[in-house]
Amino acid sequence: MKVLLDLQYLNVATTGIKTYMMELAKAAKTYPHPDIEWIFTHDPIEQAADHTFKNPSSKFQRLNYHLDYFRWKEFQLPDLVKKHQPDVLICPDFVSPAASLSCRRMTVLHDAFFWQMPQNYPRWWRKYFLNLIRKGLKEKTEIITTTSYSKKALQKHLGEELPIHVVYQSPKSLTSRMDKGIITRNNLDQSPYFFHLGTFDKRKNLPVLVQAFKTFLEKENKDFKLVLAGGPGQSNQMNDFPIVEKLVSDLGLQDRVILPGYVKDEEIIALYQHAFGYVFPSENEGFGIPILEAMGFGIPVIHSDQAALIEVSDGAGLIAKTGDASDLAEKMILLGRDKSLREDLIQKGLFRRDYFSPQKFLQDFQQLILDAAPTL
Structure with missing residues (x-):
C-alpha cells in the first residue's frame, strides 16, 4: 500500500x-x-x-x-x-x-x-x-x-x-549534544529555576505565570528564577510578549525572569536538564508536547486544568486552576517545599512519557x- x-x-x-x-x-x-x-x-x-x-x-x-x-x-x-x-x-x-x-x-x-x-x-x-x-x-x-x-x-x-x-x-526526539552556554550566560547554574518553552501566544497565559512567580518569591524568599524561552506570538492579536516584558519590568523581576527568545535544540536540552520544575499554564491546547518533553527529562510538571493537558498527563502532573495566578503560585510553592511530592511526580512523569x-x-x-x- x-x-x-x-x-x-x-x-x-x-x-x-x-x-x-x-x-x-x-x-x-x-x-x-x-x-x-x-x-x-x-x-x-x-x-x-x-x-x-x-x-x-x-x-x-x-x-x-x-x-x-x-x-x-x-x-x-x-x-x-x-x-x-x-x-x-x-x-x-x-x-x-x-x-x-x-x-x-x-x-x-x-x-x-x-x-x-x-x-x-x-x-x-x-x-x-x-x-x-x-x-x-x-x-x-x-x-x-x-x-x-x-x-x-x-x-x-x-x-x-x-x-x-x-x-x-x-514528543520531539531531542538527541543533540547539550549546549550549556545558555545556562552559564544566564547564571542558571547558580540558582534553581522554573521553565516554560513555547511561543508567547495569548492562550499560553504567560502573564499569569509571571504574576504567580512574583507571589512565589514573596512567600518563599528563595533565589529562584523563571525562564520563558520562545518567540513572540504568531500575530499581533496573539502576541503576549510585549505584555510579559512590561509586566516583568513593572514587578521588578528583570534579574529573575529570563527571556532568551528562540533557543536551539542543544540549548533546550540544557534548559530541561537543569530545571527545577516545568510550568505550563495554558488555557487551551490540542495536545501539550512540552509537558511530555519535561517528563522525559525527569522534571516535575505543573500544568493547568485544561482538558487536553489532563488527558495527556493522566495524573503525572500537578494541576493548577487555569488563569488563577494565586492557585498557580500555591502549586509552585508546594513543589518547592514537598520533596516526596516532587519525587513522585518525577517517577510518574517518566512512566507516562514512555507511553508516547x-x-x-x-x-x-x-x-x-x-x-x-x-x-x-
Whole structure:
C-alpha cells in the first residue's frame, strides 16, 4: 500500500506541527512496515531548513508565501497524487487539496483553535484558512486529531459526518549534544529555576505565570528564577510578549525572569536538564508536547486544568486552576517545599512519557491505514 506524506509545510512550521511532521516522517523511516510504502513529498530535513518564507518582514513576503502554499495544495500536490497513485494521502497541516482525488485522505486537524478562539487570528486570514480546510474535507476523508478533547471540540464545529480518529503523537526526539552556554550566560547554574518553552501566544497565559512567580518569591524568599524561552506570538492579536516584558519590568523581576527568545535544540536540552520544575499554564491546547518533553527529562510538571493537558498527563502532573495566578503560585510553592511530592511526580512523569513513543505513534497510523479502523 502506498502512502504519500505531504511535508511542504515544514518550510514555515516552527512549533507543534513541525514536531508532528518530523517525528512521523522519522518514525516511518525507522520502523518500516512490509505492507506500506511511504513516499515523502519533500526530504524532511531539507524542507525544514528552507528559510525562504520563514519570518516574513513585509506584507508582500507574507502574500508570496500564501500564494506558494495555495499553489502547492491546489495544483502541485494533486499532480503528485496523479504521478505516484498512492492509496492514502496524509496532510498533517490541516489542509487537503480541494480537487477530487482518487485516494483516501487523512487530514490532521491538531486542534479546534480556529473555531474556538477567533479573536486570536486576523479576520481575513482566518476566513481564508477555514475555507481552505473545509474545501479539503471531502470524498474519502478521515480526520486525525491529537486527543479526545480535540476530537470533541472538532465534532462540535464540524459535525460528525466525517470520521475523526485520535492518534497520540510522540514528543520531539531531542538527541543533540547539550549546549550549556545558555545556562552559564544566564547564571542558571547558580540558582534553581522554573521553565516554560513555547511561543508567547495569548492562550499560553504567560502573564499569569509571571504574576504567580512574583507571589512565589514573596512567600518563599528563595533565589529562584523563571525562564520563558520562545518567540513572540504568531500575530499581533496573539502576541503576549510585549505584555510579559512590561509586566516583568513593572514587578521588578528583570534579574529573575529570563527571556532568551528562540533557543536551539542543544540549548533546550540544557534548559530541561537543569530545571527545577516545568510550568505550563495554558488555557487551551490540542495536545501539550512540552509537558511530555519535561517528563522525559525527569522534571516535575505543573500544568493547568485544561482538558487536553489532563488527558495527556493522566495524573503525572500537578494541576493548577487555569488563569488563577494565586492557585498557580500555591502549586509552585508546594513543589518547592514537598520533596516526596516532587519525587513522585518525577517517577510518574517518566512512566507516562514512555507511553508516547515514536513506534506507538506510527503503529496507530499504520492501523488506520491498513485496517480502515472505525472511529475511536
